[in-house]
Structures are given as C-alpha cells and as structure tokens.
Amino acid sequence: MLQSLAGSSCVRLVERHRSAWCFGFLVLGYLLYLVFGAVVFSSVELPYEDLLRQELRKLKRRFLEEHECLSEPQLEQFLGRVLEASNYGVSVLSNASGNWNWDFTSALFFASTVLSTTGYGHTVPLSDGGKAFCIIYSVIGIPFTLLFLTAVVQRVTVHVTRRPVLYFHIRWGFSKQVVAIVHAVLLGFVTVSCFFFIPAAVFSVLEDDWNFLESFYFCFISLSTIGLGDYVPGEGYNQKFRELYKIGITWEERPREPPGPAEAQAPGGAEAGGRTSHRHWTCSREQLHKTFWGVAVVLCVCASWAGSTQLAKLTFAKFDAPFTLTWFATNWNFLFFPLYYAGHVCKSAEKQSVKQRYRECCRFFGDNGLTLKVFFTKAAPFGVLWTLTNYLYLHAIKKINTTDVSVLFCCNKAFVFLLSWIVLRDRFMGVRIVAAILAIAGIVMMTYADGFHSHSVIGIALVVGSASMSALYKVLFKLLLGSAKFGEAALFLSILGVFNVVFITCIPVLLYFTKVEYWSSFDDIPWGNLCGFSVLLLTFNIVLNFGIAVTYPTLMSLGIVLSVPVNAVVDHYTSQIAFNGVRLIAIIIIGLGFLLLLLPEEWDVWLIKLLTHLKVRKKEEPAEGGPDLGSGPQSRSRRARPSFAR
Numbered sequence: 001m002l003q004s005l006a007g008s009s010c011v012r013l014v015e016r017h018r019s020a021w022c023f024g025f026l027v028l029g030y031l032l033y034l035v036f037g038a039v040v041f042s043s044v045e046l047p048y049e050d051l052l053r054q055e056l057r058k059l060k061r062r063f064l065e066e067h068e069c070l071s072e073p074q075l076e077q078f079l080g081r082v083l084e085a086s087n088y089g090v091s092v093l094s095n096a097s098g099n100w101n102w103d104f105t106s107a108l109f110f111a112s113t114v115l116s117t118t119g120y121g122h123t124v125p126l127s128d129g130g131k132a133f134c135i136i137y138s139v140i141g142i143p144f145t146l147l148f149l150t151a152v153v154q155r156v157t158v159h160v161t162r163r164p165v166l167y168f169h170i171r172w173g174f175s176k177q178v179v180a181i182v183h184a185v186l187l188g189f190v191t192v193s194c195f196f197f198i199p200a201a202v203f204s205v206l207e208d209d210w211n212f213l214e215s216f217y218f219c220f221i222s223l224s225t226i227g228l229g230d231y232v233p234g235e236g237y238n239q240k241f242r243e244l245y246k247i248g249i250t251w252e253e254r255p256r257e258p259p260g261p262a263e264a265q266a267p268g269g270a271e272a273g274g275r276t277s278h279r280h281w282t283c284s285r286e287q288l289h290k291t292f293w294g295v296a297v298v299l300c301v302c303a304s305w306a307g308s309t310q311l312a313k314l315t316f317a318k319f320d321a322p323f324t325l326t327w328f329a330t331n332w333n334f335l336f337f338p339l340y341y342a343g344h345v346c347k348s349a350e351k352q353s354v355k356q357r358y359r360e361c362c363r364f365f366g367d368n369g370l371t372l373k374v375f376f377t378k379a380a381p382f383g384v385l386w387t388l389t390n391y392l393y394l395h396a397i398k399k400i401n402t403t404d405v406s407v408l409f410c411c412n413k414a415f416v417f418l419l420s421w422i423v424l425r426d427r428f429m430g431v432r433i434v435a436a437i438l439a440i441a442g443i444v445m446m447t448y449a450d451g452f453h454s455h456s457v458i459g460i461a462l463v464v465g466s467a468s469m470s471a472l473y474k475v476l477f478k479l480l481l482g483s484a485k486f487g488e489a490a491l492f493l494s495i496l497g498v499f500n501v502v503f504i505t506c507i508p509v510l511l512y513f514t515k516v517e518y519w520s521s522f523d524d525i526p527w528g529n530l531c532g533f534s535v536l537l538l539t540f541n542i543v544l545n546f547g548i549a550v551t552y553p554t555l556m557s558l559g560i561v562l563s564v565p566v567n568a569v570v571d572h573y574t575s576q577i578a579f580n581g582v583r584l585i586a587i588i589i590i591g592l593g594f595l596l597l598l599l600p601e602e603w604d605v606w607l608i609k610l611l612t613h614l615k616v617r618k619k620e621e622p623a624e625g626g627p628d629l630g631s632g633p634q635s636r637s638r639r640a641r642p643s644f645a646r
C-alpha cells in the first residue's frame with residue numbers, strides 16, 4: 001500500500017550488486033507464485049471437496065442402514081481394496097471388466113506416455129519385472145525421443161518458417177518484417193487450432209462424459225506434459241472401437257517441442273554482415289534480460305497483493321477481526337531494517353555495525369537523528385495513516401467482493417495526483433485530470449452496479465477511504481520527508497512497526513474486551529492464515545519499495561492492476577459475483593484511468609520521438625540488394641528534430 005520511497009539516485013548504490021538483487025527477486029517471485037497458486041487452488045477446490053466428502057458420508061451411512069448385516073469395518077476393508085486396485089487402473093464394475101490395461105493398444109498408449117514424460121498415472125506396472133523394465137526403457141527412450149523430436153523440428157522448421165517468408169518477400173516484394181509478423185500470427189493460429197481446438201472438439205464428441213472445456217483441458221495438460229491423469233481418453237465404459245481409438249491418440253500424446261536451433265537464425269542471416277548480426281543479437285539479449293526481471297517483479301507484486309487479499313477474505317470466515325489482523329500484520333514491519341542490514345552486510349564491501357548503519361540512516365530525519373520530537377511529529381502520523389489504510393481496506397473486503405475492492409483501491413493513484421497538484425504544486429497534466437475524472441466516474445458506476453444497497457455502498461466508501469488515506473500518506477511523506485534511500489526507507493518502515501506495537505496494541509485489546517472483535521479462545525485463531533497474510537503483505541511492501549533496484553516503478557504499479565483480473569477469476573469461482581455490464585465498464589474505466597496515470601510527464605515528447613523514429617526508419621529501409629539511401633544528412637536532421645521539441 002506504500003509506493004516506492006527510494007529516489008532514482010539509489011539505483012547507483014546497488015548497481016554493482018544487480019545480479020544478486022535479480023536472483024533474489026527471481027527466488028522471491030517463484031516462491032510467491034507457488035504460494036499464490038496454493039491460495040487460489042485451495043479457495044476454488046476446497047468447497048467442492050467438502051461437498052463430495054459430505055455426499056460420500058451420506059451415501060455410506062444410507063448403505064449401512066439398508067444392509068444391517070454388513071458391519072462398517074467390513075465395508076471399509078472392501079472399499080480400501082477396491083480403491084487400491086482402482087489406483088492401478090483395475091475396476092470391479094461389471095461394465096468395465098472387458099477393458100484390459102495391458103493389452104497391446106493400452107500398452108502402446110502407456111509406452112507413449114512414458115517416452116513423452118506425460119505420465120497420467122492411471123496405469124502403472126504391477127510386477128517387479130515391469131517396474132525394472134520401465135526404468136531401463138525410460139533411461140534409453142526419453143533421450144532417444146528428444147533426439148527424434150529435435151531432428152523432426154529442424155527439418156520441419158525450414159519449410160514452415162524460412163521458406164514462406166522468403167517466398168513472399170522475393171516473389172511478391174512484400175516487406176520482410178510484415179511478412180514475418182503475418183506468418184507468425186497464421187502459424188500460431190494453425191498450431192493452436194491443430195493441437196488444441198480441433199482435438200478438443202473431437203474428444204468432446206467421442207467421449208460421452210467430456211464437454212469442450214474438459215477436452216481442451218485434457219489437450220493442454222497432455223501437450224504440456226503435466227499429465228494429471230484425471231482425464232484419460234478411451235477409458236470410458238462401452239467405448240466403441242477402443243483399440244483403434246487408443247492407437248489414434250498415441251501420437252496426440254507426444255509433446256510438441258519448441259523450434260530448434262535452425263529457427264533461431266534470422267531468415268536473412270546470410271545476407272547481413274557478421275558484425276551487424278552480432279550487435280543486434282547482443283542488444284536483443286540485454287533487452288530481453290531487462291524485460292525478464294521487470295516481469296518477475298510484476299509477478300511478485302501481483303501474486304503477493306492478490307494472494308494477501310484472497311487470504312484475508314478466507315481468514316474472515318473464521319476470524320472476524322479486521323483491526324486485529326491489521327495490527328498483527330503491521331507488527332511485521334519491524335523486520336524491514338533487520339532484513340535490509342542482513343543484505344547490506346552480505347553484499348556491501350564496507351562493513352558497518354548495526355549501530356553505525358542505524359546512525360547513518362537516522363540522518364534522514366535531520367541533523368539530530370531520531371529524537372522523541374521527530375518520532376511523534378514525523379513518524380507517528382504516518383503510523384496512524386498506515387493503520388487506517390490497511391484497516392479500511394480489510395474491512396471493505398468483508399462488505400464487498402475482492403474484485404471491487406482491488407479495482408477501487410487503484411483510484412489512489414488519481415487521489416495522489418490531485419493532492420500533489422493542490423498541495424505540492426506539481427505540474428498540471430491534462431491527461432492525468434482525465435484519468436482522475438475516469439476514476440471518479442468508475443467509483444460512481446461501481447456503486448450503481450449493485451443498485452445502491454447499503455452493504456455495497458458502505459464497502460465502496462471504506463475502500464475509497466483506504467485509497468484516500470494511502471494517497472495522503474504518500475503526499476505527506478514527499479512534503480515532510482522528501483525521498484529516501486533504501487536503508488532510510490527500511491528504517492522508517494521498521495519505526496512504523498515499533499509505533500504499532502507500542503501505541504496501537506491497546507486498540508485490539510479494547511476491541512476484544514468490548515466484544516467488538518471477539519474470539520472464544522486463542523486456539524480458535526487461525527494462526528496459519530494470519531501469518532500467511534502478514535508474510536504476503538510484508539513481501540508486497542518489500543518488492544514495492546525496493547524493486548526499483550532492478551526495474552522501473554511503472555512496472556511495479558502494473559502488478560497492482562494485474563491483481564484485478566486475478567481476483568475476478570477467483571471471485572467468479574468462489575462467490576456469487578455478478579459481472580454485469582455496469583460493473584465491467586466501471587472496472588475498465590478505473591483500469592484505464594490508472595494506466596493513464598502511469599504515463600511519464602514527458603509522454604508527449606516520447607510519442608513524437610517514437611513516431612519520428614518510425615517514420616525515418618521507414619524511409620531509411622534500403623531496397624533488397626540496393627544501396628543504403630537513408631543514411632544521408634536529411635535523415636540525420638530528421639532524427640535530431642525531436643530533441644528540440646518543447
């Protein structure tokens with residue numbers, strides 16, 4: 001909820017440790033992605049599992065009541081043996097007794113799943129000899145399969161990538177870039193259609209119990225070699241032409257490898273000089289590396305923000321205490337400075353003690369450092385704003401769905417601009433005024449989406465108040481304290497944690513004894529949910545404040561926007577949210593306003609430069625085999641023109 005406190009000057013301090021920062025964010029992003037997936041899968045699938053468990057208990061109880069001669073231990077023993085056999089692909093049902101798992105066609109299908117590393121798990125070797133042979137067969141067969149697929153891809157690549165592009169470029173005179181783009185789009189469409197849509201349509205017709213979504217899901221799980229085994233073709237009862245069907249889908253189960261080394265070479269690589277080609281390749285690698293780490297930070301922000309929001313929603317089902325949850329999570333802010341100091345000790349060449357580093361960071365508050373007066377005048381107000389921002393946000397989650405909460409909180413960017421324009425006398429930008437108007441219009445439409453019900457109006461008012469407190473926090477920080485380096489920002493956030501422990505602890509205690517936020521015993525508190533939410537929120541603030549070391553603040557802000565569709569997908573499967581036209585338009589309007597606010601102040605100059613560069617590049621593009629006519633004085637004068645704009 002706190003935007004980046006570190007100024008651009010801090011980037012130079014971590015430039016020499018850039019690779020360590022990048023690796024740390026990569027590890028953090030991967031772990032967050034795992035946690036995010038666990039939260040989403042748990043929230044989506046757990047209710048269905050609970051319903052299935054209840055149904056099975058009722059069915060078992062009814063069966064025992066109708067068959068009193070059968071005891072429950074006997075039934076448990078029988079069902080255990082049946083389930084054990086079912087795990088090996090053997091069924092006791094009369095209509096499935098004719099389907100053998102190890103006839104030739106089934107064995108051929110099993111061999112294809114082993115060599116393609118799909119491994120559905122519905123059929124496995126039962127004997128020791130079969131298990132031993134499977135190991136030897138896989139050790140030899142999997143590398144052989146990769147070699148075979150590589151040879152096939154290298155031969156096919158020439159015919160489906162290079163030759164069509166060169167044919168239309170030489171024969172018809174089309175631009176090589178245009179032909180390459182159109183060819184890539186058509187090739188992608190044909191690939192997706194042949195490997196996903198058409199097989200999914202065929203499976204939905206041949207498999208009686210599969211709809212199109214389930215068939216598409218099977219194709220994706222199979223071709224990505226995940227192989228969960230919940231859907232296996234040809235295993236249905238009364239399957240017609242089962243042997244022929246099994247042979248037909250054996251090739252479909254083989255993984256499609258990405259294009260080999262032959263495709264990595266440019267179509268016109270033989271025409272260009274070696275030095276020019278090497279220069280372009282190096283530039284592309286650098287751009288790809290920078291973009292990759294930017295995407296990693298965006299995923300970290302999106303996963304931690306959406307995950308904390310969804311986990312808070314789940315926590316309130318068992319622990320209805322939003323202020324106590326806010327207090328508990330804010331206490332973790334104390335870890336900011338210790339974590340920063342640990343990283344400083346490991347990576348910095350200049351070793352400093354904790355006291356020395358603390359004193360150096362305290363200069364951020366003035367020449368006298370962190371005095372009692374400075375604590376109450378420059379730290380305590382921000383501690384109050386921090387608590388209000390988090391509490392209002394969490395309380396709004398109780399009233400409305402997480403999609404509305406996350407999209408409405410994006411309005412804080414518009415509030416920051418308005419307050420900065422009024423208080424800080426920032427530069428007036430018409431596009432940001434339009435963005436602020438869009439944000440306000442989106443708030444009104446979001447309120448209207450549910451018909452102005454009391455619970456929705458209160459929830460929207462709470463999240464708008466949270467966004468306003470967040471905007472006030474940022475503007476006051478810039479007004480009173482200015483910009484901060486990494487160590488200063490970490491120390492400031494740790495001070496907020498200390499303020500929360502010392503001065504805010506009395507409030508949840510008071511709420512507990514007044515039974516406003518009450519729980520019967522401490523054993524009923526879901527400590528796992530509380531700690532998980534706190535870790536996700538702490539990670540979100542760490543990435544948002546220190547991610548500037550490896551990427552741009554704009555990319556980090558995009559992670560907050562991307563959390564909106566993630567929350568929408570989760571809400572669609574876990575709650576009764578109605579995505580009517582008004583709500584969708586409101587979400588789009590607020591998202592558009594947020595993106596407009598991300599435009600830099602010199603966005604118009606950048607746009608002119610981009611258009612001019614594209615125009616000059618189009619004129620400078622030489623004809624095939626002709627002289628370079630675009631490198632004359634006129635071209636250079638055109639390139640220089642944008643630098644004199646404004």
